[in-house]
Amino acid sequence: MIIPKKLRIGDEIRVLSPSSSIERTGGLEANQVAEETLRKLGFKVTFGKHILENDVLGSASIESRVEDIHQAFLDEHVKGILTSIGGFNCNELLPYLDYELIKNHPKVFCGYSDITALSNAIYAQTGLVTYSGPHYTSFKMRVHQEYQTECFRNVLMSEGKHQLSASDTWSSDSWYVPDYTPHIQQGEWKIYSEGKASGMSVGGNIGTFNLLQGTRYQPADEAVVGFLELEEEGDFRDFTRAIASFLQAYTPKALLIGRFPQETEMSEERLRLVLGKYPELKSIPVIYDMDFGHTQPIMTFPIGQVVHVDTFSKVVSFFDE
Structure with a gap:
């Protein structure tokens, strides 16, 4: 079991779309509140190269999504990865991922819904603990945000017992x-x-x-x-x-x-x-x-x-x- 390093104030979080494109939720502009919420928590927010790619199936190509995942894990400045939204096709990426690369560059990976396939596969193939939790877009939710954010901070930003x-x-x-x-x-x-x-x-x-x-x-x-x-x-x-x-x-x-x-x-x-x-x-x-x-x-x-x-x-x- 590999527990990734906890996030700290000042860390860079990379936002990816391994399932549906962020365009499904209105693109970057429609989700600025989420970026503002994360910045107020002390994070720097960056986005995958292909975050806006959106084909007739509402997603980026397999090659583009895999490239963004590999680049996020390889980038030494990125300390955590958040998925933008779920969808229906995350499992098609699994045979094309470099699990040795992911294992050798462990970091926080968080999302839910269709991201379940990716989170469990990464754990099964590498032993890296991943997390089921908010998407990037979840951070623009107004009501109930206090509980959601506090739990996120407790699990991903603090050591010890949770x-x-x-x-x-x-x-x-x-x-x-x-x-x-x-x-x-x-x-x-x-x-x-x-x-x-x-x-x-x-x-x-x-x-x-x-x-x-x-x-x-x-x-x-x-x-x-x-x-x-x-x-x-x-x-x-x-x-x-x-x-x-x-x-x-x-x-x-x-x-x-x-x-x-x-x-x-x-x-x-x-x-x-x-x-x-x-x-x-x-x-x-x-x-x-x-x-x-x-x-x-x-x-x-x-x-x-x-x-x-x-x-x-x-x-x-x-x-x-």
């Missing part, structure tokens, strides 16, 4: 639309089955993670804690068959489930019915409605690091060692 716990509030809104009314709800992680357990953190977006099954990019750990979430384009049926696939590939020590966007029509009743199909989930810690995935805010957590789950205190913790 504890993740529920946000006070959350919402499932089109927060990126200039004029919207947030529907604020009380934040609470909910328990399906109680217990304490430890294991290697894997997962992220469940559909994207399952694309790695049967490939050399799938994490091969036996004792895992699975982080699973579903995007707003999916629905509860997609999660139902995706979790079956995940449980056929792994026997997790604990299962952590992100909040479901309202578009998925996943109710608490439906989720508990799905979980109840699997007797093994009654004997391990299972928490749901957690702060990661496609609702707001989202926490930052590692991929490829031992995490400790305690449902009694509703805390997920890990140590940098």
Whole structure:
């Protein structure tokens, strides 16, 4: 396991688009608030050479995206890498990446959604801990930004023990639309089955993670804690068959489930019915409605690091060692 050096005030963060182009979110100008937020945190922000490339599939070419990833890891001035947005095609990059280059130049790599494929593949191929957390564009979110930013800083800018716990509030809104009314709800992680357990953190977006099954990019750990979430384009049926696939590939020590966007029509009743199909989930810690995935805010957590789950205190913790 390789834990990358923590970010510091004054560090350069490189923004890349390994999945959809940043043009999907309006380009650089439409995301200036995100750049301002990161600069206020003390970071220098730069962008990949091909960040604005945008073909008929809404993305840059494989060659351009791979070049930007390699250059970001090679550049000694770059201390952290943030993805601009998710998408649908990150996994097509995996055979073309130079994993020895990445392993020899370890640094913070953070994103979520479709980036799940890249984060888990890098860990599986190199042992480098990556992070599921905010995209670059996430930093222009107004409501819930305090929790999101504080978690980002805690995990990526400080050494030692890290504890993740529920946000006070959350919402499932089109927060990126200039004029919207947030529907604020009380934040609470909910328990399906109680217990304490430890294991290697894997997962992220469940559909994207399952694309790695049967490939050399799938994490091969036996004792895992699975982080699973579903995007707003999916629905509860997609999660139902995706979790079956995940449980056929792994026997997790604990299962952590992100909040479901309202578009998925996943109710608490439906989720508990799905979980109840699997007797093994009654004997391990299972928490749901957690702060990661496609609702707001989202926490930052590692991929490829031992995490400790305690449902009694509703805390997920890990140590940098």
